[in-house]
Amino acid sequence: MxxxxxxxxxxxxxxxxxxxxxxxxxxxxxxxxxxAHFSVIGPDQPLVATVGDEVVLACRLSPRMSAQNMEVRWYRGQFSSVVHLYREGKDQYVEQMSEYRQRTEFQAGDIADGSVALRIRDIRLSDAGLYMCFFRSEVSYQEAAMELRVAVSGTSPLISIEAYQDGGVRLVCRSGGWYPEPQSLWKGLQGQPLPSLPAKCIQDENSLFQTESVLIVTEKSNQNLTCAVRNSVLNQEGVSRVYLADAFFPKISYVTVIRLTLNLLVLAFFIPCAIYYLWKQSKDTDKLRSQLKSFEENQRFQVEKEKEHYLASFLLRKARRFSVNVTLDPTTAHPELWVSPDQKSVRYAGAAKEQPIDPDLVDSYRCVLGAQKFASGRHYWEVKLKKKTVWHLGVCADTDDREQYKSIEPENGYWAIRLWNREYKALSTPRTTITLEIKPERVGVFLDYEGEEVSFFSLPNGSHIYTFNRCVFGRRSLRPFFSPGIHGSKEDVPLIIFTIRDW
CATH class of the missing domain: 1.20.5 (Single alpha-helices involved in coiled-coils or other helix-helix interfaces)
Known part of the structure; x- marks a missing residue:
């Protein structure tokens, strides 16, 4: 015992x-x-640097924690476009882009607190754009975007007196070596702006801008003049001043008038030839200006499109990290809808009917809700459209008060977009027409509950469709919202919820 x-x-x-x-x-x-959970914080304002100077790209972890054993990467555009890489406690140069070799320096003085910085020397115009600061630990990774603007201040303006024009003296202010395109302004003695001819700006082979501004000064106008050329990015300007004495405005006597008349009579024979020559020169000049203007507008458009596409791709890539498996709730389906046994697709299966007059009423086009309810966090799912010509997609508040013929709009707890009569619209208040270059094969829906946003993306090209901002969710649970539309046939094309794997 x-x-x-x-x-x-x-x-x-x-x-x-x-x-x-x-x-x-x-x-x-x-x-x-x-x-293991953290976020990356970068500068909240664009960074500005001049050509030939250096810039520091700083970012830090929140909450503060040591990043000594993490991978820290700065890259542009694609993840593989490495500007600088720190891994395994030291700098790694094998993956670094050639244009940044010998120009970067990793500053890890405060890495124990999660603060790091990258110094880039010998700044070039091509360095301008978006940079990503990326941290990765053993169990998590995050990144932050920052914009670098590159600028150059040009030469001091040079004012020259070139000719008499329109009863006054023609002054030309020239300056070169600016980036981006500078602003030119003529001012009077009190600093007031003076009316002048439109300034001309032309880029040289080094992508720097040369500017030229013309002012016609008469004897009765302000003769104390200032020409200023300003770089708005660097908030710097070059200034030159000039004073025109009365001697520049000679008095015309009767003898001068007689001589001028005789000269005009002698030259009358050559005037038609001169007019033709000037007309031809003017036509050629206008053609060249038109070509230059068209080229510059096209370049700006391409840059804006590229930037827009990059930002949309970045947002989509970030959204897809929060992919969830969405299924349909058959108990919420309209009686004329058929939900597949796996609860991943829905189509219209009722009797053939015409389209409703108002496409934005709850029961007009038949709908079904997702089985999942979201009251916090971020969630992303995709819907295959195939060749559908009518559909509604989005999220709605989870409530038992789903009245018939309630209008689909944020005030009634719906955040959705639609395709109807070949026209895409966001069902905002008022409605917003959406223009898409390519018809989407799939639509991605991203719900950021704490961020109060619902975003839509077109796939497979990854372009941004529309975002509802500052949504008033009112602490209500939200559910995915689907409507396959009616085509007037018994067998309609289904909407299919796409499951993202291996992301």
Missing amino acids: KRRRFSGSNSSTGNISLLGYTLVFMSLLVHKLDS
Whole structure:
């Protein structure tokens, strides 16, 4: 009996020790998982640098934690376009782009607190654009975007007196070596702007701008003049001043008028030839100006499109990290809709009917809700459209008060877009017409509950369709919202919820 009691005591002690070790291990594991979540914070304003100078791209972790054992990467555009890479406690140069070789320096003085910076020397015009600061630990990764603007201040303006024109003196202000395109302005003695001819700007072979501004000065106008050329990015300007004395405005006597008349009579024979020559020169000049203007507008359009596409791709790539498996709730489906057994597709299966007059009423076009309810966090799903010509997609508030013929709009708890009569629209208040270059094969829906945003993306090209901002969710649960539309046939093309795997 004593042996049994002694054995029982050891067993109890062992069980208590094992329980204690388990609790300690679980607390350490939870602490490690909690410490693994972080965000990356970069500058909230664009950085500005001049050509030939240097710039520091700084970013940090929030909450503060050590990044000594993390991978820190700066890249542009694609993840593989490496500007600088820090991994395994040292700089890695194998993947670095050739144009940044010998120009970058990783500053890790405060890396124990999660703060790092990248110094880029010998700044070039091609360095302008978006940069991504990327951190990766063993269990998580995040990144932040920052914009670098590159500018150059040009030469001091040079004012020249070129000719008499329109009863006054023609002054030309020239300056070169600016980036981006500068602003030219003539000012009077009190600093007031003076009316002048439109300034001309032309880019040279080094992509720097040469500017030329013309002012016609009469004897009765302000003769104390200032020409200023300004770089709005660097907030710098070059200034030159000139004073025109009365000697520049000679008085015309009767003898001068007679001589001028005789000269005009002598030259009357050559005037038609001169007019033709000037007309031809003017026509050629206008053609050249038109070509230059068209080229510059096309370049600006291409840059804006490229930037827009890059930002949309970045947002989509970030959204797809929060992919969820969405299924349909057959109990919410309209009686004329058929939900597949796997609850991943829906189509119209009722009797053939004409389209409703108002496409934005809840029961006019038949709908079904997703089975999932979201009251926090970020969630992303995609819907295959195939060759459908009518559909509605989005999210709606989870409520039992789903009235018939309620208008689809944010005020009634709906955030959705639609395709109807070959026209895409966001069902905002008022409605917003959407123009898409390519008809989407799939539509991605991204819900950011705390960010109060619902965004839509066109796939496979990854372009941005529309975003509802500052949504008033009112702490209500939200559910995916689908309507396959009616084509007037018994067998309609289904909407299919696309499952993203291996992302």
